Amino acid sequence: MALLRLSGDRHLPRETAAAATGEPVGRITMKAIFAPLSRLFSTALFIAAISQGAPAKTVATPVAQSEARCAELGAVRLQGGRVTSATFESAAAAKAGSPEAPARPANCVVQGSINQRIGIDGRPYAIRFELRLPAAWSGRFYYQGGAGVDGVVPPADGVYPSGEHGQSALLSGMAVVTTDSGHEAVSGVGNGAFLFGADPQARDEYGDQQLPLVTDAAKRLIAQYYGRAPEWSYFYGCSNGGRQAMAAAQKWPYLFDGIIACSPGFRLAQASIQGSIVRAQLAATIAPKKADGTPDISHALTAAQQDVIKALILRSCDALDGVADGMVSHPSQCRVEPLKWVCAADQSQNCLSPEVARYVRAFLAGGTLRDGRVIYSSIPADPQIVQYMGSEPEMYVGLFAGEASHVYTTPPTMTPDLIGYALKADADTEYRKLFASSAVFTRSGADFTNADSPNMDAFQRHGGKIIIYSGSADWAFPSPDVEAYYQSVQKRYGKAGTDSFARLYIVPGMLHGPSPYATDRFDVMGAMIDWVERGAAPDTLLAKAAPDAAWPGRTRPLCAFPKESTYNGSGSIEQATSFHCHAP
Numbered sequence: 339m340a341l342l343r344l345s346g347d348r349h350l351p352r353e354t355a356a357a358a359t360g361e362p363v364g365r366i367t368m369k370a371i372f373a374p375l376s377r378l379f380s381t382a383l384f385i386a387a388i389s390q391g392a393p394a395k396t397v398a399t400p401v402a403q404s405e406a407r408c409a410e411l412g413a414v415r416l417q418g419g420r421v422t423s424a425t426f427e428s429a430a431a432a433k434a435g436s437p438e439a440p441a442r443p444a445n446c447v448v449q450g451s452i453n454q455r456i457g458i459d460g461r462p463y464a465i466r467f468e469l470r471l472p473a474a475w476s477g478r479f480y481y482q483g484g485a486g487v488d489g490v491v492p493p494a495d496g497v498y499p500s501g502e503h504g505q506s507a508l509l510s511g512m513a514v515v516t517t518d519s520g521h522e523a524v525s526g527v528g529n530g531a532f533l534f535g536a537d538p539q540a541r542d543e544y545g546d547q548q549l550p551l552v553t554d555a556a557k558r559l560i561a562q563y564y565g566r567a568p569e570w571s572y573f574y575g576c577s578n579g580g581r582q583a584m585a586a587a588q589k590w591p592y593l594f595d596g597i598i599a600c601s602p603g604f605r606l607a608q609a610s611i612q613g614s615i616v617r618a619q620l621a622a623t624i625a626p627k628k629a630d631g632t633p634d635i636s637h638a639l640t641a642a643q644q645d646v647i648k649a650l651i652l653r654s655c656d657a658l659d660g661v662a663d664g665m666v667s668h669p670s671q672c673r674v675e676p677l678k679w680v681c682a683a684d685q686s687q688n689c690l691s692p693e694v695a696r697y698v699r700a701f702l703a704g705g706t707l708r709d710g711r712v713i714y715s716s717i718p719a720d721p722q723i724v725q726y727m728g729s730e731p732e733m734y735v736g737l738f739a740g741e742a743s744h745v746y747t748t749p750p751t752m753t754p755d756l757i758g759y760a761l762k763a764d765a766d767t768e769y770r771k772l773f774a775s776s777a778v779f780t781r782s783g784a785d786f787t788n789a790d791s792p793n794m795d796a797f798q799r800h801g802g803k804i805i806i807y808s809g810s811a812d813w814a815f816p817s818p819d820v821e822a823y824y825q826s827v828q829k830r831y832g833k834a835g836t837d838s839f840a841r842l843y844i845v846p847g848m849l850h851g852p853s854p855y856a857t858d859r860f861d862v863m864g865a866m867i868d869w870v871e872r873g874a875a876p877d878t879l880l881a882k883a884a885p886d887a888a889w890p891g892r893t894r895p896l897c898a899f900p901k902e903s904t905y906n907g908s909g910s911i912e913q914a915t916s917f918h919c920h921a922p
Contacts, residue, residue, distance in 0.1 A: 507572075538780065620701060672720070860879045
């Protein structure tokens with residue numbers, strides 16, 4: 339598809355740019371539609387950001403006109419797709435206790451599909467999407483990343499993962515799009531979420547090909563509805579959505595001005611082997627047996643054993659930041675040796691058996707192949723990770739097993755017995771299959787799903803900005819792997835070059851998502867908007883514990899990597915002002 343270069347090196351399809359301006363197709367320069375903005379959100383975190391400083395020239399369209407324009411979108415022709423519905427919705431307040439019914443402004447909700455077809459497995463496929471267009475538009479476009487292996491179209495609200503659930507991109511006036519990434523999960527079967535792995539095009543669309551297609555469709559519809567293209571485009575995704583975010587920066591560098599990747603599974607292919615085969619077979623070495631004789635990997639450790647391990651980690655690493663506050667705030671310096679925790683001959687309390695100590699050591703080390711190569715990543719010693727050592731629900735192993743067996747390996751292994759696969763499969767064999775291809779599956783799983791290249795030359799030249807953040811207690815995609823990736827970016831561009839367009843934040847104690855033992859609420863979207871639209875690069879962010887956390891309202895400075903939060907030596911340990919960022 340031909341692309342048209344716009345001012346600021348932003349790109350839109352030719353047809354979209356023409357529709358946005360009413361000018362003939364050709365080179366055009368878009369004058370700034372919006373005056374410089376005061377920060378959209380306060381410098382406090384989202385959970386405290388009840389008032390969002392309104393962006394300049396947010397245009398509210400009369401309801402009757404909005405409804406008419408919305409209905410007209412049903413006739414818009416999309417590249418390889420179509421609009422299936424376009425309905426105007428009035429503003430609605432949030433329903434108490436119902437996260438599926440958040441507050442929404444008046445908006446036009448558009449649903450559509452791209453590349454509708456029948457796959458080689460005989461199943462119907464299409465890239466389905468939902469786009470919500472607020473009547474009062476800020477001129478911004480927001481792509482909400484997916485989760486798991488997608489397969490459903492989430493509501494296009496743009497709820498910020500790092501902030502209060504009541505605050506969203508849609509409420510702040512952004513046009514928001516979501517997608518199922520090209521396949522629909524099949525209900526009623528244990529492996530229904532992964533059956534799309536039998537179709538090579540569905541694999542490709544899930545991996546990375548949906549990104550430009552959905553973005554193009556969304557921007558065409560935005561231009562048609564508002565009469566102009568978005569001034570700024572953002573992508574925010576976590577987990578698989580974080581992987582998509584990094585793929586966008588590396589493979590489709592002109593789609594977005596600002597990209598936020600949280601808890602990113604950017605080496606999801608390798609992670610699927612470690613998260614399923616390695617973890618299941620390791621847990622099986624100490625797990626009790628079920629009635630049928632199979633290992634009960636969800637009870638590899640007792641609750642008492644888990645409590646001992648948590649206490650030993652805190653004893654070793656809690657005070658590394660200068661104060662014992664129940665948090666491991668210097669994860670880079672937290673080095674433990676579980677074999678030293680083995681009970682002495684006269685000891686029975688606050689220690690481990692040799693078998694459990696070896697298990698903990700192996701879990702933290704991560705999986706290796708028979709030749710000694712690391713499969714994926716080591717795992718930090720953090721108290722919050724311990725529950726996934728000992729009482730990890732089978733659903734987590736099953737999720738990774740489904741991805742590894744059905745989606746990332748070639749040829750795929752289609753089986754409803756995902757735990758059985760994890761317990762019996764050979765890690766070396768399945769690892770090799772991550773990089774295999776065939777006449778049918780012409781791209782390997784590692785090729786279409788991973789986003790681990792440090793080459794973001796085009797994204798940097800375009801003026802794009804990327805913020806990556808990860809929890810130090812992320813059991814799925816551990817922070818050492820994220821740090822290693824960021825260091826490869828720094829090696830390519832140097833520190834100053836990297837600082838010009840990228841930031842990494844490691845959030846102490848944060849799991850693969852919110853944690854009750856972390857200060858993991860912070861205004862990363864506001865920081866990104868400031869950086870992209872005002873040129874104000876972020877440094878230290880203010881992070882806060884959730885109201886239902888172990889320490890409600892506790893605040894900490896969230897430091898840009900490699901710095902870590904360090905106690906000043908005096909002052910309340912509940913206040914960020916008592917801490918500073920220090921490079922280890």
